Amino acid sequence: MKDTSIFLRACQREETEYTPVWLMRQAGRFLKEYRALRRRFPFLTLCKTPELAAQVTLLPIERLKVDAAIIFADILLPLEPMGINLEFTKGEGPRIHNPPRSRPEVQRLRAINAEEELPFVMEAIRMVCQELKGKIPLIGFSGAPFTLASYIIEGGGSRDFVRTKALMYKDPSCWHLLMEKLSEVIISYLNAQIRSGVQAVQLFDSWAGILSPNDYEEFVLPHNQRVFRELSAGVPTIHFATGTSGLLELMKEAGGDIIGIDWRIDLGEAWKRLGYEVGIQGNLDPAVLLSSPKRIQRYVKEILDAAKGRPGHIFNLGHGVLPQTPEENVIAMVEAVHRLSRR
């Protein structure tokens, strides 16, 4: 019989019968049913209709046999009630048409009451919890202040984040004001998710790894620290970013019960540097899921070996599952994690 709390016990760094596993973007584009829904509804409609968001959240659970669900939403949703016009263009990802890049523009950004202004997320959480009946836990999430700030300033995705850094360097007080406003929104948003029923939360600081350690310390660390400090106690927190081999100690200082890493560092090496008083999540390269079950199994084993069966490892990819990933390869990955980690 499946232990229903295996993910939460791993978050507390308790011994578990096997290593729990879930995938970032497991309820997304790589699923046939999701793509079918997307042909019928625009992306933001899926996010803002609780029945649909709940349905998408639940899509992968039975089929993939993952040990946690994650609420279907987009990290940019909280920006709209702040006064930012968000559009999802086909193929190009998010576009922000009024990117605030000056102090008066940043000052105009509004604080939000997440329960009132993002009620659809909370309703979707309640619906999913009811449906899951505690079989597996539900994870809530938010973008971290830096990652949200970078989308806002760049007006969308970016490769080199030059506008973001230029603002940081040229007008540090405007930067910190923006980060404070975003931190408050994120705290309100995550605490509302916790009140609505999520049993763990992940802070996605996906792009923080483009900063030097000194810049991270000056421009990001105090804000992430505040976010973790002001989250409701009692649910485990996961602090995720990519390309953070140079930032691990600072990420730990910023907070989180579990640090999420990508594949660009050996998991054993990363955990040793972090210390075993925090858990670790990761770290398969999503591109490996484009290969074969045989190669996937080999890579899963290498990661499990690096974790050495220590309590507190949650298996995941190092970033979101790629849209072109064959479903059977994801199933093979989850099966391999469960089988090869069984104590």
Next chain:
Amino acid sequence: MKDTSIFLRACQREETEYTPVWLMRQAGRFLKEYRALRRRFPFLTLCKTPELAAQVTLLPIERLKVDAAIIFADILLPLEPMGINLEFTKGEGPRIHNPPRSRPEVQRLRAINAEEELPFVMEAIRMVCQELKGKIPLIGFSGAPFTLASYIIEGGGSRDFVRTKALMYKDPSCWHLLMEKLSEVIISYLNAQIRSGVQAVQLFDSWAGILSPNDYEEFVLPHNQRVFRELSAGVPTIHFATGTSGLLELMKEAGGDIIGIDWRIDLGEAWKRLGYEVGIQGNLDPAVLLSSPKRIQRYVKEILDAAKGRPGHIFNLGHGVLPQTPEENVIAMVEAVHRLSRR
């Protein structure tokens, strides 16, 4: 009086009066005169006309007071004689219209004789050397096998390198064949540059940092090792990549007298891990040059402090100088490096 061999002596890890400095892409888009030339000539014409390539190479030398010149060329030039059609589209960067992605396509790629098939590069090198009269050394360069392979397979630049990884994983023998062919071309190309007069060479493995340590070891390391092994002895070699905090030890194993790093790791930390029997190059974030001379000076000092005045540090950016960089900020950076490092 300026010591004309300060860069080369730092490459040998000898004590120098101050830390030498040059910038990746110092002969490029951030210079007004370069942009004026580009309005008159297409990019590939600049590369393939020795007089123009030599002129561009020399543009920044007097003005910026850098301690080394680097030949103006593009890392993709050696692909053309291999049989790959290269185009530089306005604003979008390089496009390859016949990307070889299967074994027969890879088999058809030709070996090259760099002296005969890239004579314009060699001629430009000879012209620059004559002009410099040994005042400062000239650096030659090439893309590394992995970075060239990724451009070839993706058909241009990429963000996630999924096609490249998919080929690696699904058809390792085709991958290794491509890497062998590229390695041979690179060895021929760099040795021809050395014969033409460059006094140091840099291998740009710009994108290797997107790989996991295990994948780097399996798919890249043996090829880079071969390249460094088969380069003509006697000129210092710089091995550069970005985002390599998780790969430093493996990069050192691959070769190079100096390891070039980006800003995403503390330089002192990186050098300690590498060991002081290799030199280190880096590592200012190019975006810092968009700020003010005051901030630039602070960051320069932090990097010099991290290097602790050990012999073998070459100051550079962590990646190419950004096109929108004000020239006076680059001058301020070079001046700060020279002044603050003077022993």
